[in-house]
Amino acid sequence: MSTVEKVGGSVATYxxxxxxxNRFLARNLKKVFPDHWSFMLGxxxxYSFIVVLLTGVFLTLFYKPSMVEVVYDGSYVPLKGVMMSEAYASTLDISFDVRGGLLIRQMHHWAALLFIAAMSVHMMRVFFTGAFRKPREFNWIIGVTLIALGLAAGFSGYSLPDDLLSGTGLQIARGIIQAIPIVGTWGAFLLFDGEFPGTEFISRLYGVHILLVPGLILALVTVHLMLVWVQKHTQFPGPGRTNNNVVGYxxxxIYMAKAGGFFFVVFGVITLIGGLVTVNPIWIFGPYTPDQVSAGxxxxWYIGWLDGMLRIMPNWETVLFGYTISWNIFLPAVVIPxxxxxxxxxxxFLEAWATGDKRDHNLLDRPRNAPVRTGIGVMAITFYFLLFIGGGNDIIAITFDLSINSIIWFLRIAVIVGPPIAFLITKRICLGLQRRDREKLLHGYESGRILRLPHGEFIEVHEPLTPKERAVIESAVEAYHTPLPAAQKTDANGVRNKHYRRENLRAKLSHWFYGDAIVPPTYDEIEAGQAHVAHDAAIEAPLHEHDVDTTVMVPFHGGILHTEGEPATNREQLEERGGNL
Amino acid sequence: MKALAARRRNPVVVTLLLLVALLGVGGVYAVATSAAPAEATASNDQTAIDEGKRLYLEGCSSCHGLNAEGTSNGPTLIGVGAASVHFQVATGRMPMAAPGAQAGAKPPVYTDEEVAQMAAYIASLAPGPAIPTAEQLDYSDADVAEGGVLFRINCAQCHQAAGGGGALTQGKYAPSLMDATPQEIYEAMLTGPQNMPVFGDGTLTVEDKQAVIAYIMNLQEAPSPGGISLGRLGPVAEGLFLFAGVMVIFIGLAVWIGIKAR
Structure with missing residues (x-):
């Protein structure tokens, strides 16, 4: 036993x-995780959240959440002598007078942007692969909550420097609160302690930004990861992977190294970008005063879709008993989000109810095997992306020489017409891929090798699937469902079905979800099909030169290799087949 | 000395002194006025105006009218002043290449001399804002911070806080100020070209204008302390960089880490 082992052992025993x-570690350090790059998005x-926390602690040492007016006397000359809030002055000091302050501030901002971006992409992965299905519904809800909290954390941070941009954002936020019928005005007064911008809001927001929201995020992230741990990670279909096991490392x-290494990679790239690329140059925007606003x-980015919705909304208002209801703000900023x-x-829950699927799912869906779900996902992304364009409509107008009014009108129509079109196209693509999978299972894949038979006929050689590919494609069999049967108005005895309307809706939804799916072949059919393909390929394939001396397979006719033990020439093959093709 | 003192009462001395005094005053007067012989300037001006009129009739009159009175295609130029002509023509905005929401800056069509001639012609039609003098354009003593405040109050809502320009309605826009010269900025404030309001000397004094110019020049020249500036376009450019740059890097890294060891 070496000294290291001795010391380590005694510490572990102590x-x-x-x-x-020891028991805890022995059980958990062996825990197996499946391998796929998309499992690293979360x-x-x-990791970017950890970077946000670390850099955030540094920033709290120098940031002053105060709206007291001061005269700036730091080292940024173009603002020298200008009246501004202490919050803005201290953010300028962090940027110009605190050693390493600008790097940390930019890292904090980039990491925050990345945090929400990575969460969004992770959410897409979970959605498209059906990882949210039973038993992981709660974790999905936690994830959605985390995204909402991420938006809150980001927006509150964006508002703290009290520069012209953050003040403009807060002005809009106040407008949104005011647009809530009945309570809006009082809610805005409550939050801002009177008229906008007041003197209190920054210090109130500060508590939300550094304590409340990060605390909630940290707590929910913990639960999120614990649930992943307890429920085990889902895996993609593959050889030897079933609904009841986890194949991985x-x-x-292995994962200590991979995940630990990835943390440092993320940290490193964020540091690099924080040092090289400007984010939110608050010194250019100047201090916030309510009478100023900047173009652009x-x-x-993560609030962009909400802003886009506000920007493209027609100007609808109703005056009711002398009170104005601002649908133009209330609908896009409160109701639709x-x-x-x-x-x-x-x-x-909606999908489980509509499909009547009550099974546990530890094996992920391939997106093509759930065409309607995939279609809904792409529809949501299209909707989001169009609104996102709306949020930057002025930048797009000036960059591409377009009229901002035309962009708004295009988006008003596209945001309603576009998503359904995206849904249909996606669904058709999925169904097409399903058909192709079915072909592959029954007839192997087309090798691209054209063969001329002795009597002159040309055929294309089909090859059997590799075991890995076959295991992946075969998952379509398990993923396939027949739609729920149509609801009956009366049962066999003529008794009226009390739940007819609900069951009818459910059957219709189920039909919508599963009705068009391509019926996959049965396992027997697949087995027969693959065997047939293998047999045919063995007979048809090896019509090429065979280097006997080295017994190395030689590429010929489209790069296909010849395997030993099979006929090497047309003559041999013809003889094997009794001179008959 | 004695000899001089003895003769100072000589009657010739009075005449000589008078002569010297007259020559002195006349000489100073001549030196003071001879720099700009009034007659010669007037004839130069007239040449410039005539030349300017010729250029105007060739290049501008189809839209602005044969007498600069304006047509349905272009406004009258009577009273717009030399500053306006210089701004519009020297930046290539005029003559317009095609009708559109707004005349954009492009490589100028006329030489500096031709621009000056056209400006002289338009200025001769009616009084208007003159081309700013070198003294007016000297912003070396201006207060940059004060200019920043004025810029954010008066300019940023269209030209963006970083001077990068911004969109207006129906395809109109406030152009980027990143290539603007002090003279162009001054003339633009003075004359309010296209969709821009006029900031006359009553709104922004000469010192204010110089301060604004100083701030814009600072924006143009200032280095970007945070690294690559991403065009200073704000969160849209940052979001684009995040997804097209940073997220792509990370997904690439994730794929790299996720590759099975062989």
Whole structure:
């Protein structure tokens, strides 16, 4: 036993005697995780959140959440002597007078942008692969909540420097609160302690930004990861992978190395970008005063779709008993985002109800095998992307020499017409891919090798699937469902079905979800098909030179290799087949 | 000395002194006025005006009218002043290449001399804002911070806080100020070209204008302390960089890490 092992062992024993940690570690360090690059998207979010926390702690040492007016006397000359809030002055000091302050500030901002971007991409992965299905619905809801909290964390941080851009954002936020019928005005007064911008809001927001929201995120991330741990990670279909096992590598040492290394890679890239690329140059925007606004004022990207919705909304207002209801703000900024987030959170339950699927799913769906779900996902992305364009409509107008009015009108129509078109196209593509998979299962894949038979006929050689590919494509069999049967108004005895309307709706939804799916072949058919293809390929394939001396397979006719033990010439093959092709 | 003192009462001395005094005053007067012989300037001006009129009739009159009175295609130029002509023509905005929402800057069609001749012609029609003098354009003593405040109050809502330009309605726009010269900025404020309002000396004094110019020049010349500036376009460019750059890097890295060891 070496010294290291001795010391390590005695430390482990010492700790184990007091905490019982050995059993815990022995069980958990062996834990197996499946391998796929897309499973690391969530890790990017986690690591960038850690960077946000670390850099954020540094910023709190120098930032002053105060709206007291001061005269700037720092080293940024173009603002010297200008009146501004202490919050803005301290952010300028962080940028110009604190050693390394600008780097940390930019890292904080980039990491925050990346945090939400990585969460969004992770969410897409989970959605398109059906990883949210039973038993992981709660974790999906936690994920949706985390995204909402991410938006809150980001927007509150965007508003803290009290520069012209953040003040403009807050002005819009106040307008949105005011647009809520009945309580809006009082809600805005409550939050801002009176008229906008007041003297209190920055210090209030500060508590939200550095304590409340990050605390909630941290707590929910913990639960999120614990649930992944307890429920085990889902995996893609593949050889030997079933609904009841996890095929992959153990945490120790493989994932400790991979995940640990990835953390440092994420940290490193964020540092690099924080040092090289400007984000939010607050010194250019100047201090916030309510009578100023800059052209091209935009929110950070994750609020862009909400801003876009506001920008393209027609100017609808109703005056009711002398009170104005601002539909133009209330609908796009409160109602529709509320619907979007609620629908996203409830989607696993909606799908489970509509499809009547109550099974556990530890094996992921290939997106093509759930065409309607994939279509819904692409529809949502299209909707989001169009609104995102709306949020930057002025930048797009000036960059591409377009009229901002035309962009708005295009988006008003496209945001309603575009998503359904995207849905249909996606669904058709998925169904096409399903047909192709079915072909491959029954007839192997087309090798691209054209063969001329002795009597003159040309055929294309089909090859059997590799075991890995076959295992992946075969998952379509398990993923296939027949739609629920149509609801009956009366049962066999003529008794009226009390739940007819609900069951009817459910059957229709089920039909919509599964009705068009391509029926995959049965396992027997696949087996027969593959055997047939293998047989044919063996007979047809090896019509090429065979280097006997080296017994190396020689490429010929489209780069196909010849395997030993099979006929090497047309003559041999013809003889094998009794001179008959 | 004695000899001089003895003769100072000589009657010739009075005449001589008078002569010297007259020559002195006349000489100073001559030196003071001879720099710009009034007659010669007037004839130069007239040449410039005539030449300017010729250029005007050739290049401008089809839209602005044979007497600069304006047509349905272009406004009257009577009273717009030399500053306006210089701004519009020297930046290539006029003559317009095609009708559109707004005349954009492009390589100028006329030489500096021709621009000056046209400006002289238009200025001769009616009084208007003159081309700013070198003194007016000297912003070396201006307060940059004060200019920043004025810029954010008066200019940023269209030209963007970083001077990168911004969109207006129906395809109109406030152009980027990143290539504008002090003279162009001054003339633009003075004359309010295209969709821009006029910032006359009553709104922004000469010192204010110099301060604004100083701030814009600072924006043009200032290095970007945070690294690559991404065009200073704000969050849209940052978001684009995030997805097209940073996320692509990370997904590439994830794929790299996720590749099975062989």
């Amino acid at each position: 700790v184990d005697n007091r905490t019982g940690s 890790e990017i979010a986690l 153990p945490l120790m040492p 004022s935009q929110p950070d 509320g619907i979007v987030f609620t629908a996203a959170a409830l989607y696993p």
